[in-house]
Amino acid sequence: MREFFERISKIDRRIIYLLVFIGVTIPLLTRKGFEFKPLQEVETAYNFIESLPEGSNVLVSIDYDAASMPELQPLLEVMLRHLFRRNLKVIMLGHWPLGLPLGQIALEKIAKEMGRKYGEDYVFLGYRPGIAAVILNIGKEIRGVFDVDYRGIYLDSLPIMRNVHNYSDIALLIGFEAGSVGDFWVQFAQARFNQKIILTSTAVVTPDLYPYYQAKQIVGLIGGLRGAADYEILVKKKGFAYAGMTAQTIIHIIIVALILIGNIGYLAMRRVR
Amino acid sequence: MKKEVPLAITFISGFLLIVALFIPHEPFGSLQERFNDWYIIVSGFTLILGVDSLILYHWRKIKRKEKEAPYSIILISTFVIVLAWGIYSGVKYGNPFAPASSFLRYFYTYMFVPLQATMFSLLAFFIASAAYRAFRARGLNATLLLISAGIVMLGRVPKGEEAAPYFIGITLILLAIVSVLEGVSRVEVYEKIIFFGLAVVSIIAIFPAAWFLKFNLPRLADWVMNVPQLGAKRGLFIGIWLGAIAMAIRIILGIERTYLK
Structure with missing residues (x-):
């Protein structure tokens, strides 16, 4: 009996890795999903976008890179699809230079799929260094930091940008966050210029953003793969995030079961000692 | 002079920015804007410094x-190729990622993205193994952390509420067995009771x-996230920002000069 408890308190990590591997791959391959109700903070974000008048400008900030791609890229695509379906104008920029191409790729893909035109329905501004300074300067005049788009075309020659000067011309800002840039958006764009913000983030970052949502400094919070899956349900287009939630559920159950088994072994061994 | 000049620049910049915020x-009004422009320029140069030191x-x-x-050779040659191709595409097409089938886009999509995503996805394996080893009921604090983690992990995924009754059932049965075994081994009557x-x-x-x-x-998971988690987070943030102001x-x-070294 002692041997058994000792063994379950020290399971070989290779067995754990194997369980995780099986728990992730099978649900992703079978693509079977569970039914669930979207979280309230995600529904609030969705409703806010639904309430925007057609033709409103939405600033999208890409503040993540490939490491957070599985969580944020499906959400970016589904949100862009929603924005275009609602006939909203998308202005994209970013503070993570290595992640910006992911935004550009998604924007080009969804715009093509929805038949939107560059310069009229969407624009890609690119990257400028200095997060706080960029955010503050947009509050005064966006041309102060981005006088041209990523291809070097002057903003005034793009129809979408002709009447966009600062936050008062932007109905909503959506930040895709894998780090602390979301804090900058809230502290500068919201606190100083009263910009309406929806933050979407990786699951690790989400707890840091809850204070802003509870204090109503942001109008919606979409956290992790669960948030992305919730959004896919709301826009009625289930995709990668929805399928990924089955894998996440199984992994969470495996981890909780392992923790339970580990504690049984640990407590039994402690009693023996 | 080597120390005095940077100290004077820091003092004047910091003092003027504080004044600009209140007046x-x-x-003073346009000072902040000007400082922001300078900050963007300096930030650009820090990238060059980073590349230089790397x-x-x-x-x-x-x-x-x-x-x-050999790894350093790979790093430098990759850096040179990507930079050269980026400049070439930038000059020729006005965009480093153009045309859509360009080498740079191919490199980014099929090499950089999978490499970075793979590095990060390894975390899932490490976290599972670390959670198994670290979440042990070693004391009251550890037990509270363990319970909160279980509630949030199961409460935030679909069907978690259907798995949770089994986990709590097994836990309570085991607790009962351990308690009986402990009770049998005790000598004092009150301990047995x-x-x-x-x-x-x-x-x-x-x-x-x-x-x-x-x-x-x-x-319950929402409550854990919105009440104890948020309370602790707010306390932490207030502490962090008070420290940052100081x-x-x-x-x-x-007084603090370590940044000059």
């Missing part, structure tokens, strides 16, 4: 023929606890 009129570090490794020199009592309570609690979790687990004042006044 939004000329000549290349120098690896160049030295190659020169000294160190064991890791405590442990047998705990076993009885555990058995009685199985169905109510399972029922409660089945219907309330997501709400540090900023120390830097502006020249």
Whole structure:
């Protein structure tokens, strides 16, 4: 009996890795999903976008890179699809230079799929260094930091940008966050210029953003793969995030079961000692 | 002079920015905007400094023929190829990623993205293994952390509320068994009463606890996230920012000088 408890308190990590591997791959391959109700903070974000008048400008900030791609890229695509379906104008920029191409790729893909035109329905501004300074300067005049788009075309020659000067011309800002840039958006764009913000983030970052949502400094919070899956349900287009939630559920159950088994072994061994 | 000039620049910049925030009129009003422009320019140069130190570090490794020199060769050659191709595409097409089938886009999509995503996805394996080893009921604090983690992990995924009753059931049955075994081994009568009592309570609690979790687990997880988690986070943030303000004042006044080294 002692041997058994000792063994379950020290399971070989290779067995754990194997369980995780099986728990992730099978649900992703079978693509079977569970039914669930979207979280309230995600529904609030969705409703806010639904309430925007057609033709409103939405600033999208890409503040993540490939490491957070599985969580944020499906959400970016589904949100862009929603924005275009609602006939909203998308202005994209970013503070993570290595992640910006992911935004550009998604924007080009969804715009093509929805038949939107560059310069009229969407624009890609690119990257400028200095997060706080960029955010503050947009509050005064966006041309102060981005006088041209990523291809070097002057903003005034793009129809979408002709009447966009600062936050008062932007109905909503959506930040895709894998780090602390979301804090900058809230502290500068919201606190100083009263910009309406929806933050979407990786699951690790989400707890840091809850204070802003509870204090109503942001109008919606979409956290992790669960948030992305919730959004896919709301826009009625289930995709990668929805399928990924089955894998996440199984992994969470495996981890909780392992923790339970580990504690049984640990407590039994402690009693023996 | 080597120290005095940077200290004076820091003091004047910091002091003027604080004044500009409280007096939004000329000549202070436009100061913040100007400082922001300078900040963007300086930030741009820090990228060059970063590239410079990275290349120098690896160049030295190659020169000294160190064991890791082959990796340094790969790094420098990749850097040169990507930079050269980016400049070429930028000049020719006005965009480093153009045309859509360009080498740079191919490199980014099929090499950089999978490499970075793979590195990060390894975390899932490490976290599972680390959670198994670290979440042990070693004391009251560890047990509280363990319970909160279980509630949030199951409460935030679909079907978690259906798995939770089984987990709580198994936990309570085990608690009852351990309590009985403890009670049998004790000599004092009051100790026996405590442990047998705990076993009885555990058995009685199985169905109510399972029922409660089945219907309330997501709400319980939300409560953990919105009340204790947020309370602790706010406390942490207030502490961090008070520390940051104190540090900023120390830097502006020249008391803290480690950044000069």
